[in-house]
Each structure stands twice: as C-alpha cells, then as structure tokens.
Amino acid sequence: MRVLIIGAGIGGLTAAALLLKRGWQVTVLEAGTYPGGCAGTFFHKGYRFDAGATLAGGFDPTGPHTRLADLLGLEWPVTPITDAAWGTHLPNESVYQWVDPARWREEYLTKFPFSARFWQKQEKLAKIAWDIAARDFPWPPATLSEAARLPLALRPQTFAAAPYIFSKMRQLLPRETTPAFKAFVDGNLLISAQAISDHADALYGSSVLDLPRRGVMHMRGGMGAIAETLVHWIQANGGEVKYRQRVTRLETRNGFVRALITARQMRFEADVFLANLTPWALETLLGEAAPDRLRRETRSRPWMWGAFVVHAGVRAEKISTSITHHQVIVDVEQPLGEGNSVFISLSPLDDPSRAPAGMRAAILSTHTRIADWQGLDEATYEQRKARYAEKVLAAAERALPGFRAAAELVLPGAPQTYEFYTRRPLGMVGGFPQTSLFAARGPQTGFRNLWLVGDSIFPGQSTAGVTLGAMRVARLLNGSR
Ligand SMILES: Cc1cc2nc3c(=O)[nH]c(=O)nc-3n(C[C@H](O)[C@H](O)[C@H](O)COP(=O)(O)OP(=O)(O)OC[C@H]3O[C@@H](n4cnc5c(N)ncnc54)[C@H](O)[C@@H]3O)c2cc1C
Numbered sequence: 001m002r003v004l005i006i007g008a009g010i011g012g013l014t015a016a017a018l019l020l021k022r023g024w025q026v027t028v029l030e031a032g033t034y035p036g037g038c039a040g041t042f043f044h045k046g047y048r049f050d051a052g053a054t055l056a057g058g059f060d061p062t063g064p065h066t067r068l069a070d071l072l073g074l075e076w077p078v079t080p081i082t083d084a085a086w087g088t089h090l091p092n093e094s095v096y097q098w099v100d101p102a103r104w105r106e107e108y109l110t111k112f113p114f115s116a117r118f119w120q121k122q123e124k125l126a127k128i129a130w131d132i133a134a135r136d137f138p139w140p141p142a143t144l145s146e147a148a149r150l151p152l153a154l155r156p157q158t159f160a161a162a163p164y165i166f167s168k169m170r171q172l173l174p175r176e177t178t179p180a181f182k183a184f185v186d187g188n189l190l191i192s193a194q195a196i197s198d199h200a201d202a203l204y205g206s207s208v209l210d211l212p213r214r215g216v217m218h219m220r221g222g223m224g225a226i227a228e229t230l231v232h233w234i235q236a237n238g239g240e241v242k243y244r245q246r247v248t249r250l251e252t253r254n255g256f257v258r259a260l261i262t263a264r265q266m267r268f269e270a271d272v273f274l275a276n277l278t279p280w281a282l283e284t285l286l287g288e289a290a291p292d293r294l295r296r297e298t299r300s301r302p303w304m305w306g307a308f309v310v311h312a313g314v315r316a317e318k319i320s321t322s323i324t325h326h327q328v329i330v331d332v333e334q335p336l337g338e339g340n341s342v343f344i345s346l347s348p349l350d351d352p353s354r355a356p357a358g359m360r361a362a363i364l365s366t367h368t369r370i371a372d373w374q375g376l377d378e379a380t381y382e383q384r385k386a387r388y389a390e391k392v393l394a395a396a397e398r399a400l401p402g403f404r405a406a407a408e409l410v411l412p413g414a415p416q417t418y419e420f421y422t423r424r425p426l427g428m429v430g431g432f433p434q435t436s437l438f439a440a441r442g443p444q445t446g447f448r449n450l451w452l453v454g455d456s457i458f459p460g461q462s463t464a465g466v467t468l469g470a471m472r473v474a475r476l477l478n479g480s481r
Pocket residue numbers: 006007008009010011012029030031032035036037038039051052053054055056057245246247248276277281307309365421422423424429430431453454455456460461462463464466
C-alpha cells in the first residue's frame with residue numbers, strides 16, 4: 001500500500017513514520033525547503049529561529065512524544081526543563097509555573113491563596129484527560145471500528161469527569177476570582193486551548209493547564225529538531241521526504257482520490273492520501289470536487305486565530321535569565337491577544353547552535369484576529385505591522401527589562417507571513433479553539449482514502465496534540481489493512 005502525505009508538519013511526519021513502520025510505502029511532499037511547518041526552525045543571519053512553536057511539552061513517560069519515540073525506537077535531542085516551564089508577568093506580580101508539583105502548589109497558594117480548590121479540581125480532571133489520551137481515545141470516532149474502541153479507553157475513574165463534560169473552564173473558577181487570577185488562567189488557556197475560560201472546554205482546559213508538569217523540554221537546535229528527527233528516521237527507514245513540492249490539486253473519482261498534482265506539474269498516484277492541512281486548504285486542493293460537507297464546514301466554522309510575531313536577536317549578557325519562556329499580560333481588565341498578552345521564548349543559554357556568539361534567539365508572539373489583517377492597502381498594512389511590533393516589544397520590556405536595547409535584529413511577522421511560509425490560508429494557525437468536546441473535528445474528509453492530520457483535528461494544536469492526532473490516524477489506517 002502506498003501513501004502520499006501532503007506537508008511535512010508534525011502531523012504529516014508522525015503519521016508518515018508510523019505507517020512506514022507498519023510496511024507502507026511512504027512519500028511526504030513538502031512545499032517548503034525545511035520540515036516542521038509552524039513547529040519548524042529556520043536559519044537567518046546565523047540564528048536558528050523557531051517559526052512559531054517554542055515550548056516542547058508531552059515528553060513525560062506516558063506523553064505523546066515519549067510514546068512515539070518508543071514505537072519508532074528513536075531518541076529526541078532534549079534536555080529537561082527543571083525549574084519553571086514559564087513565568088507569567090502580570091501588572092503587579094510574576095507567577096512561575098514550576099515543573100516540580102510541590103513548588104507549584106506553594107506558588108499558587110502564595111500568589112492566589114483562594115485558588116487551592118480550583119487547582120485541585122483542575123489536577124483531577126487533567127489526570128483523567130491525560131490518562132484517556134494515553135489509552136488512545138479516537139475522538140470523535142470517524143469509523144464504526146473507532147466507535148467500538150471508545151469504551152476500551154475508559155476506566156471506572158474516568159466517570160468522575162462525567163459531570164464536567166458540558167462545562168466550561170469558567171465554571172471551575174473560584175468565587176473569589178480576581179481579574180488578575182482570571183487573566184492568569186485565561187492567558188495560559190489561550191496559548192494552549194486557543195480559547196479563554198469563558199469558552200474553553202473544562203476537561204480539555206484542565207488538561208492543558210497541566211502542561212508545565214507534563215514533561216517540558218528544551219529541544220537542542222530549536223523546536224524544528226522534532227521534525228528533523230522524524231525526517232531522518234523516515235529517510236533511514238526507506239521513506240521519502242521531498243521538498244519544494246507544493247501540491248496544487250487532487251484528482252478524484254467515485255469518492256476516492258486517485259492522484260495529486262504538484263506546482264511542477266508532477267503527478268503522483270497512491271492508495272491513500274493524508275493532508276497535513278486545514279479544511280480551507282484542503283477545499284482549495286479539491287476545487288470542484290470538494291464535498292458539500294467540507295464546503296459547509298469552511299463557510300460555517302469561525303476562522304482560527306492568527307499570530308503576530310517578532311523574531312529578535314538579543315545580546316545574551318543583557319538578557320541573561322535562565323528561564324526561557326515568559327508570558328506578559330499587560331492589562332488584566334482588557335481582552336487578551338492583540339499585544340495585550342505576549343508569549344516570549346529565548347534560546348537556552350547553553351545551546352550555542354541557536355545564535356551567533358554572545359547572542360540569543362528570541363521569539364515574541366501574540367494572538368491576533370485574522371479578519372483585521374484582511375483587505376489592507378500596503379501602507380495601512382505596514383503601519384499596522386509597525387504598531388504591533390511596538391506593542392509586542394513594549395510588553396517584552398515589562399518581563400525582561402532592557403530587552404529593546406539588547407535587540408540587535410528585529411523581524412516582525414504578521415498572519416500574511418505565516419500564510420506565505422506555512423501555506424496556511426489567511427495565516428490561520430493553532431487549530432480550532434477547543435470549546436466543546438462535541439464540536440471537535442475528526443480526520444474525515446468525505447473521501448474514503450483521504451484523511452486530515454495536523455492541528456485541525458482533535459485534540460488540536462501543539463506538537464503533543466498533533467502527535468496524538470496523527471497516531472490516531474495511523475492506527476485507523478493500519479486497522480483498515
Ligand atoms: C506563533 C505560534 C506559537 C506556537 N507555540 C507553540 C508552542 O510553544 N508549543 C507547541 O507545542 N505548539 C505551539 N504552536 C502550535 C504548533 O506549532 C502547531 O499546532 C503544530 O506545529 C501544527 O502542526 P501541523 O501538523 O498541523 O502542521 P503545520 O505546522 O501547519 O505544517 C504543515 C506543513 O504542510 C506544508 N504544506 C502546506 N500546504 C502544502 C501543499 N499544498 N503542498 C505541500 N506542502 C504543503 C507546509 O509548508 C507545512 O510545512 C504554536 C503555533 C504558532 C503559530
């Protein structure tokens with residue numbers, strides 16, 4: 001059986017490796033010149049900048065990256081983070097997400113003394129959610145055999161989560177919640193569930209609030225090392241990863257995809273096709289053949305978030321903190337994103353591969369509404385970009401005083417930049433906001449031999465989430481052979 005995979009993001013590469021392991025003939029076609037997509041690392045003027053993702057989680061003993069490494073027999077180039085996964089800088093104080101659970105408990109009891117019961121409930125729900133994930137829960141089921149598998153992942157303790165399956169995170173917040181506490185929780189949810197507590201699903205939200213204590217690592221060489229490790233494994237095991245191969249069209253007949261066509265007018269045939277794409281990108285490749293259901297989906301689903309980023313090269317002696325990730329919330333009374341919440345990541349002090357001598361690679365990012373970047377003339381677009389860069393740099397200054405003066409290279413990037421480099425329509429990134437388990441999207445496309453992988457399918461965004469989704473699709477295909 002031959003499988004063609006469109007896109008060398010974490011979703012495409014993970015599925016590729018798992019199918020190869022089970023004897024499939026595997027070819028990955030990637031439009032760009034390096035793997036990883038939003039979790040790739042690119043070279044620029046002696047820096048290795050992460051394209052988007054910077055925080056590597058899910059490397060705990062039962063985490064998705066560890067399980068994948070065990071299945072493939074590979075090793076990730078990682079060093080554990082042992083102090084704080086990140087620090088959140090609120091206007092009046094900083095709260096550190098310590099990796100050590102006891103230290104974290106002490107932190108939240110000191111900073112938010114009223115919040116103990118909230119965190120106890122969150123930890124309980126998180127444990128249930130991570131346990132289910134480790135037992136391969138194909139949600140939402142795409143086939144009858146997946147539906148039959150669902151009960152196998154449940155355990156008596158799973159049912160303790162039953163009262164919360166329709167709840168939002170907001171309903172878990174303590175009655176004494178302050179604007180600072182809500183902004184703290186919302187800031188953490190926004191980066192990992194793409195929704196704040198008012199909308200984020202309670203089970204999903206609880207599980208992602210646990211991320212700092214679920215195996216967070218430094219990837220040596222940058223986040224792209226996950227994708228690069230997978231590419232090496234695929235190539236060493238007889239699979240192919242072809243770069244500069246942008247797929248422009250899918251040929252279909254009678255409910256099946258027969259072949260794909262690339263921008264270089266090459267035609268590839270296969271038995272099965274995987275698209276490491278958003279539904280919008282898939283619709284474009286299918287053109288007239290796009291099923292009505294997919295068309296309805298792309299019309300009715302709200303757009304995903306976009307990201308505004310600044311890649312910066314900073315003098316290491318001026319920014320010498322050993323905590324590599326920081327989040328700044330400028331005003332706890334105002335909506336997050338749009339420069340009011342900014343995530344900052346610095347290359348580790350002990351990874352010289354990331355920057356020229358004496359420098360560190362930094363990436364600053366904020367969520368931004370895609371719609372506000374559409375239809376601008378060039379001058380307005382440039383002004384908007386400059387204004388956002390200012391906002392983001394000012395936020396960084398709050399967490400890391402002296403940041404601006406230390407920055408010798410500043411490269412702003414808007415949703416258009418993501419659209420160009422990751423080919424994600426309109427620069428929509430981060431998958432769908434996880435607002436309800438019952439609105440989750442599965443991998444089906446309307447074609448019997450075409451499946452989606454990547455952060456558009458449950459459980460959505462992050463390298464860990466996308467790995468889980470791709471493991472599920474590989475299992476589905478292996479079961480069908
Ligand atoms: C600013 C930002 C910060 C983030 N921070 C984190 C973080 O700290 N930690 C974390 O875990 N996650 C983070 N994420 C999310 C994470 O990066 C993504 O959820 C994940 O990497 C998406 O993987 P994917 O498999 O969906 O593929 P993508 O990353 O979307 O990759 C798809 C690939 O397909 C290729 N492609 C697209 N169209 C075609 C075509 N027609 N033909 C051929 N190839 C094509 C693209 O070039 C790309 O390489 C962040 C994302 C962003 C944008």
